[in-house]
Amino acid sequence: MASGTWEEFFAAHLPPPDFEDNRSLLKEFCERHDQYGNRIALVTSGGTTVPLEHNTVRFVDNFSAGTRGSASAEYFLEHGYAVIFMHRQKSLEPFTRHFSGQKLLDMLDIQERGPNTTITVKPDSVDVLAPILLRYKAAHSAGAILHVSFTTVSEYFWLLRAACECLTNLGPRAVLYLAAAVSDFYIPKDRVPTHKMQSASGAPVIQLQLVPKMLAPLVNLWVPEAYVVSFKLETDENLLVPKARAALDKYKHKMVVANLLQTRHHRVILVTPDETQEILLTREEVHAGVDIEASIVLELVRLHAEHLAPCGAPPAAPHGSLAPLAPHAPPTPRTPR
Template identity: 70%
Template structure:
């Protein structure tokens, strides 16, 4: 009998651009593996659950992709190659600093007859220049690959394809699973083809549990990788227990727990041996410090120890 996750793959088609993305993943991983590079797969943003095949309505997950996008920048600073598997139109590294009208307000338009030039306002150069420099350095070195998903099915197919390419890195692969993955879905076979009509009255929608991919990921797809998952809760009293339960069930290396209301300034690291907090003070937050900087530094330190312990 097929497992829950195998059944999901057998009943849901891959995204239309799947083969193109798989080729990009394969080329990216082969190049960086030959160079002896460490690589991190960062998943970021929320998945959707369509209510129709020709999707007009869908159930979404709360996530702007802030943690994943910020973390990608810090992993790049530490020399990692980055696969950034993210929700389409969610926040991305570097451009996340200029959301909405903020970037347009930093520009000046100069019209001189037939020619027009655009410049960055002098008082904004010190803000834009270092971010642009880091972006250009990552792009020119080919150290970041952007791959997008929308639905939970897209995410499943692209996550497995990423893991298949990452397996060759063995202990040098790090998985940073920060995406907000739907817990429930409607099987493809039960979706109506066209838009649900309101004239028929309120629909009855039956949701099923989404398979937990941590199980095959840790035991089958990338058994030698350093795997980090996240646990978001709204109830402080169950956070450590839920994180510890996940750790014990899937046998990966680290669960990072956070509470919805305080996720910007406090997280809890839960390891097989212990748990400890990372907290930013109000002064640190006001100075512009991001908790992802400390999160990534701590993870890289643990990843380095992990690699050293598993040298053959």
């Protein structure tokens, strides 16, 4: 079934219950960093769900865990950007991504002494944990990162539009790094049952509708001066670059990061209107646990600086430092869950 317009999508789906709280956080964050001339990267991360019931028990999902977005957010911070990290609830997040599962607990020791029980980091884990903890503390104490979370595709779009509204005053200093795996299909709200579907009723027949492409209003209306980067995931090498270039031709944004499902962790292709550039990790880099996102963000920062040069923007902050903030800037609160 053909998709409706983006206006019809928003008209048919109410904003999430915590939308106004999130919009206030976004507004305060963007205004504060805009005041000091900082650059802001909006990094979207993780997958969106499509509920099959209003009181949701079942939903359509995808495999995204937020690996690309959570790693990239760390590298934007290292390059002096403030970061809005818009992520799927319970997906990977910057800094804590390094300690998923039981890794963190394996680094700790406990000494039980009654009321004086202490927990310490094992000596052989200090060198691993300390630098990540330092970067985490620096980012949060400077108010350089804001977390906002979504679950469903409609929640994602409401937050994305709100973030764009707050970023528009930054003009070309805003980067939109749209790494979230957004559902291509959804079920219109008026066709979703209120309660859990009952198996006794037999197998359901579910008709999905195409999600409207939000890149068009985003690039043309919401943040027309921003440096917008989208992502293209394919399983067929022959489709990868042609579809990425077709997206650039259609939506007129700045870059598509193209990757194959099978090789996405060590190979990507950056497609811009002017060139196509492959980033490929060596076997040694893969075995050493090197993040390909470091190279992606490094090249993006270079291209963003070129984009800003005609505007007379100041050079980026030195590598490894945070964007300059007002003295004693308060840490930005996390989004209520």
